[in-house]
Amino acid sequence: MMLDTKELANRIRKNSLKMVHRAKASHIASALSIADILAVLYGEILHFNPAEPNDLTRDRFILSKGHACVAVYATLAEVGVIPDAQLDTYGDDFSWLMNHISHKVPGVEFSTGSLGHGLPFGVGKALAANVRAQLWQTFVLLSDGEMDEGANWEALMFAAHHKLSNLTAIIDYNKLQSLDSVANTLGLEPLAAKLHAFGCAVHEIDGHDHGQISQSLKRIDSNRPTVIIAHTTKGKGVSFMENRVEWHYKNPNDEQLAVALAELRVSYA
Template sequence: METKALKAKAVQVRMDLLRMIHGAKTGHTGGSLSNTDILTALYYRVMNIDSQNPKWADRDRFIASKGHSVESLWCILADLGFFPKEELKTFSQFGTRLIGHPNNKVPGIEMNTGALGHGLAISVGMALAAKRDGRNYRVFCLMGDGEQAEGSVWEAAMAGAHYKLDNLIGIIDRNRLQISGSTEDVMGLEPLEEKWSSFGWHVVSIDGNDMDTLVKTFEAIPFVLDQPTLIMANTVKGKGVSFAENVPHWHHHVPSDAELEKALAELSATLELFKQEGQVR
């Protein structure tokens, strides 16, 4: 998918996830909106995957370590045909597969996640297995910035560098907000880039909501042979919905009927602008 189309697709994913959360009356809205551009770039352009063969041995792997922000991922997997889009209406309902965190009973999900701090360690194991099995697949792991306070993240970071896993890509959704407020007030992280560099990772800091930059960065990996990559994706929590952006309350706020209508109107206007610019039909 071309970059212009990716931008429009990200808007559509945001609209889908807002409808899904509103219908379920539960969800993590802010973080799903912030990570939508990252996931859109990965799933529609960068990763080697096949929705008709989700267990393909040479597929790239994606681990959503910040598993609570699963809504954007569910919408993308449904849109790509990993499961019927109609199933999105069952999100977080009794008996559904589409629970509030990644569930590996669903095609396209590699691992149950959500207990923060575990995803990178899982990803290290997968990347190491690829090296030892002589396979070329890559492992992408999306972490939250609040998650960086977990000690297991740093144990996994040491292991990734030790085993020279240049097929391992860590991504931090650096929106600077977590459930209880600013990351720097809850548990200061800075200088975060320098910390990851000191653990032996090649660090690239980018605008994580800019599709052109995301695609260019992902397609340049690996930057250094025998060294894992850490992408510091600076994002806006609640991205795409003006009254939700950078508002801590929207971490797990469910939009009201009026808020949903207003948010969809904003996103529809953005799509219409893309149409006028020739970015989408």
């Protein structure tokens, strides 16, 4: 599926804002951080059929930072896997669109919410494709703070040992965690060197540059898993949300929503 990824990213941001506003939900800045990565993945890279989201030949995408789910729900609506109207149920009682990503939503492979589960789960999927000599790829999108979890490093060891070249992990390195910066929490640096030492092919990119995202996602190493360190800005696209810890939690009021949407209109135009 080839879409205008810039427009797709813009619409992901717009709908993510509307969803968290309506539901009075958290994590908008985490969602804005990954909008460009999702737009390039779904608009250009992933092989999938919106009419048959469980098609066996599809590429598998796992959102390990499940709290940023609104961005994926908005994406799935844009690419025609779920109806637009369903987005309005986000955060409602008994809604399928839970506030952490849910496998009950068509097109979602795996429910997360507790960090450090998506990558090892994706390793299992990539291993399954290898055992069966199938050609589909597995992509896992993680947060930077999530790299504190030991299970991710366990999984990387396994993936490198088994030469899972059909696995790509993307780390949304927006440098902010729940209380403070990554550097002030448990510093990850030198991240690229660590990942390289674990046996991965590593690419560092600007996680908002669609050309760089696209190129890096196409650079599959022949005998190693790939990790893309995507340098991003938490809250990207809405000036008053960018690089502010509080927007991990706060939801925009009516006035803030209007300002945010206006900013998106200007930057997209």
